[in-house]
Amino acid sequence: MAKAHLKMNMGGIAAAIEFYRDAPTPNLIIIESRMSAQELMAALGDLAEHCDANTKVAIIGHFNDVWLYRELMRSGVSEYTVAPLSLADVLRMISELFMDPDKGPIGKSFAFVGVKGGVGASSIAHNLAWTLSQNFELETVLADMDLAFGTANINFDQDPPQGISEAVFSPDRLDEMFIDRLLAKCGDHLSLLAAPSTLDRAYDFSADAFVQVIEVMQRTAPHVVLDIPHVWTAWAKATLIQADAVVIVATPDLACLRNAKNLVDMLRRNRPNDSTPYLILNQVGMPKRPEISAADFSHALDIQPSAQIPFDPALFGTATNNGRMIGELQPKHPISQSFNEIANMLTGRVAATTKKNSSKLGGLAGLIDRLKRK
Structure with a gap:
C-alpha cells in the first residue's frame, strides 16, 4: 500500500x-x-x-x-x-x-514514437505523462528509453543519479522495490525513469531487453508512458508491438507521411487484435512550409488524427527552458486542452x-x- x-x-x-x-x-x-x-x-x-x-x-x-x-x-x-x-x-x-x-497488470503502457527525427514526439510524451498524472491523480511513470540522448530529465528539471540504464543492465535485480529506488519524483503522482544521456557506452540491446522493465512498472503504476527514440532496432520494434497503445507523432510533410504509412502497416500486421495506433500531427502551421493536409494524412493511413498541435516554438521553448510542462505554464491554452483530450482518449476516460x-x-x-x- x-x-x-x-x-x-x-x-x-x-x-x-x-x-x-x-x-x-x-x-x-x-x-x-x-x-x-x-x-x-x-x-x-x-x-x-x-x-x-x-x-x-x-x-x-x-x-x-x-x-x-x-x-x-x-x-x-x-x-x-x-x-x-x-x-x-x-x-x-x-x-x-x-x-x-x-490477472493482467494494473497499468497500461502508452508508447510514443516519432516517425522522423525532430517531430516532437518526446515533448508530446512528456506533456501527456504530466497531464495523465494531474488530471486523474493516478500514479504515472515516464520511461525515457533514449539512453544516449534522452531529454526527459531536462524537460522536468531533474538530475537523478540513476535511471533506466540501471534497470535494463540489471535484469536479475528487477522488482518493484528496485524500480522504485530508480524513480525520480516529478510531482505528487508522476515519476521519471530517466535516461543517462551519456555516450560512455554503446546501448545495444536484445529484442526482449525492456520487456521485464515495462512489466515491473505496470505492476506498480496505472499509467506507464514510454518515450521511444527514433530508431529501428529489435527492442524498439518489440516494445511497439507489445505496448497497450501506440501513439505516432508526425509533422505534416511527405517524409513523415511515408514513414507513418510504413509504421502503421507494420503495426497492423503484428497487432491484428489490438487497438489502432493513434496519430498526432505536430508543428502544424509552420510559416512558409508547404504542408500535407490532415485529410490527406487520414486518407493515406486510414486513421483520423487524434490531435493537431499547432507550431508554437515560443511556448514549447519557454516550457523547456524552465523545466515545466505546457499545462503548468498555461493551463487554459488550446494546446493544454488538446493534451487533456488526448489523455481522456488514451485512458478511455471522459471529462466531467x-x-x-x-x-x-x-x-x-x-x-x-x-x-x-x-
Whole structure:
C-alpha cells in the first residue's frame, strides 16, 4: 500500500455518486452501505453512470445475503463483504483484487514514437505523462528509453543519479522495490525513469531487453508512458508491438507521411487484435512550409488524427527552458486542452462535463457495461 492514495468521504453511496459527477474515478472505490438489497442494486446503477470502465467497486454491506452477493457479482461488482472488517481484512481484499497473478497488470503502457527525427514526439510524451498524472491523480511513470540522448530529465528539471540504464543492465535485480529506488519524483503522482544521456557506452540491446522493465512498472503504476527514440532496432520494434497503445507523432510533410504509412502497416500486421495506433500531427502551421493536409494524412493511413498541435516554438521553448510542462505554464491554452483530450482518449476516460451530459444507460445495464470490463 506504499503507493496507494486514499480519499475518504462520509455519506455512503449517495455521496459517492455526487462526488464522482465532477471527479475522475480511481482504480478502486470501496463503499460501505446499510441499504437493502433492492435499494443497493438501484443505487449502484446510478453510480455506474459516473464510473470509468476500468474502475473496480467493492461493497462493504451489513446483510449476509447470498442472493445479494450473487446479483452483485453478476452485475460486475468486484467484491462484497459483510461488516465488521479489520484492517487486515481490508488489505487482504485489496490485495486479492490487484495482486492476482492470473490477472493482467494494473497499468497500461502508452508508447510514443516519432516517425522522423525532430517531430516532437518526446515533448508530446512528456506533456501527456504530466497531464495523465494531474488530471486523474493516478500514479504515472515516464520511461525515457533514449539512453544516449534522452531529454526527459531536462524537460522536468531533474538530475537523478540513476535511471533506466540501471534497470535494463540489471535484469536479475528487477522488482518493484528496485524500480522504485530508480524513480525520480516529478510531482505528487508522476515519476521519471530517466535516461543517462551519456555516450560512455554503446546501448545495444536484445529484442526482449525492456520487456521485464515495462512489466515491473505496470505492476506498480496505472499509467506507464514510454518515450521511444527514433530508431529501428529489435527492442524498439518489440516494445511497439507489445505496448497497450501506440501513439505516432508526425509533422505534416511527405517524409513523415511515408514513414507513418510504413509504421502503421507494420503495426497492423503484428497487432491484428489490438487497438489502432493513434496519430498526432505536430508543428502544424509552420510559416512558409508547404504542408500535407490532415485529410490527406487520414486518407493515406486510414486513421483520423487524434490531435493537431499547432507550431508554437515560443511556448514549447519557454516550457523547456524552465523545466515545466505546457499545462503548468498555461493551463487554459488550446494546446493544454488538446493534451487533456488526448489523455481522456488514451485512458478511455471522459471529462466531467461529458459525464454529466451523456445519456444514461440506466440500472444494471450501466453497471454491467462500466464496471465489469477490466
